[in-house]
Amino acid sequence: MSAVPAKPKLTIRLCEPRGFCAGVDRAIQIVVLALKKYGAPVYVRHEIVHNRFVVEGLKAMGAVFVEELADVPDDGQPVVFSAHGVPKSVPAEAQARELLYLDATCPLVSKVHKQAMLHVKRGRHVILVGHKGHPEVIGTMGQLPEGTVSLIESEADVEAFAPADPAALGFVTQTTLSVDDTSGIVAALQDKFPEMQAPSSDSICYATTNRQEAVKAAAQGADLFLIVGAPNSSNSKRLVEVATGAGALHGALVQGVDDIPWDMLGDGSVVAVSAGASAPEVLTSAVLDAFRARYDVTIDLVQTAEETEYFPVMRSLRDTPLAPADMAFVNGGA
Structure with missing residues (x-):
């Protein structure tokens, strides 16, 4: 029998922290808990977070995504406002219509x-x-x-x-x-404007800062820097810009395995990988598995911070139990 040809070698610099942040965790948990407590449908105004995998997963559970409150019928079911926040006019309209609403705006x-x-x-x-x-x-x-x-x-x-x-x-x-x-x-x-006043604390959130710092640490000398995230995710797009600005030869935003630009890689390439704050870990894991299928992979963890932040959901949902599969989804799993 002829020998199986050796796989080409590839080094992956895996950034930590990456993926879901506390605000995203909380927003997704609110939708899942609302579905458990009130049953389907639960309406969600705009994408709860900017990620297609998350949105499709919540749709499969019974969430109905709408553009405006006018699309929400008066059927007594709750409507959730996305993690990005809404103008004051939106809860005012919900109150005027006596809709049950849950505000998932990131704290x-x-x-x-x-x-x-x-x-x-x-x-x-x-x-x-x-x-x-x-x-x-x-x-x-x-x-x-x-x-x-x-x-x-x-x-x-x-x-x-x-x-x-x-x-x-x-x-x-x-x-x-x-x-x-x-x-x-x-x-x-x-x-x-030297007299301009700053906010009392930095407006850019900890998760954005931490993910950008990890990307900077991993970028120098990388042939390709992959950011797992959605094309309408601001923080994910910024990570691509940070990666190329910090020394990566190429940067790419990928929603999943199908978007990996394989033609940019060869034997001995160095790939850095991170994920935007609204990208579930299951997508990053699938990308890593795709590399392992093609290459002899060495993974170097690049960790620049440890995140322990946790934002609780509103009191009305805290006593609603979640099944293990639901918790896995909330935490970025399949």
């Missing part, structure tokens, strides 16, 4: 809402650093009275920005931005 997004409202309370015009059209940005701007907030997306926007009172400004940021890019925009704002 760190809610913190940004409070920071922005505090700026307004203190007579400041709010500068929101973020990406136009992102659900989190829409939700944050929707907390504030009309005319009290301006969106800044780039340093060019800073240059063009001419507020009515440059001495009465305060800023907050979207939680999922690139730390480095945001620091440049904030520095430009501070140079132009």
Whole structure:
């Protein structure tokens, strides 16, 4: 018998932390618990988090995703607001219609809402650093009275920005931005408006910062950096940018195994792997298994932080039991 040819060698630098954060865990758990407590359907306004695998899994359990509250019938079933947050008008409409609603807004997004409202309370015009059209940005701007907030997306926007009172400004940021890019925009704002007030604490969340730091540590010398995540996930797209900016030769955002660019790899290649905060671990595991099927893989763990954060669900759901399979899904498993 002829010898089985040896597999080509491949080194994988696996980032830690990666994948689900505490806010995503909480949001998914709220939908699953609501299904257990109230039965199907449970309506969800917009994607609960930006990941197709998660959304399809929740649909299979009985969740119904809608764009607006107008799409929710008056059938007594609950509606869940996504982790990205919603404008004040949304819960106000739900209350007017006497809908049962559960707000899954990430507590760190809610913190940004409070920071922005505090700026307004203190007579400041709010500068929101973020990406136009992102659900989190829409939700944050929707907390504030009309005319009290301006969106800044780039340093060019800073240059063009001419507020009515440059001495009465305060800023907050979207939680999922690139730390480095945001620091440049904030520095430009501070140079132009030295009296501008910062929020009481950093708006970019711990999970975004931790995942970006791990990517930076793994990037130098990597032939390819794969980020497992969805194309509409802001934090996942930022990780690709951070990877190539920190020295990876190529970066790619993949939703799963089918998106891996195999033609970029050869014997002895170095691949770094991380996952956005809304990407379940089961997808990353499938990517690693696909590499093991083709290559003789050595995995080097690149860990830069240990995350212990936990955000509890609302009291009305805390006593609802979950089956082991449900808990596995909530925690990023199949």
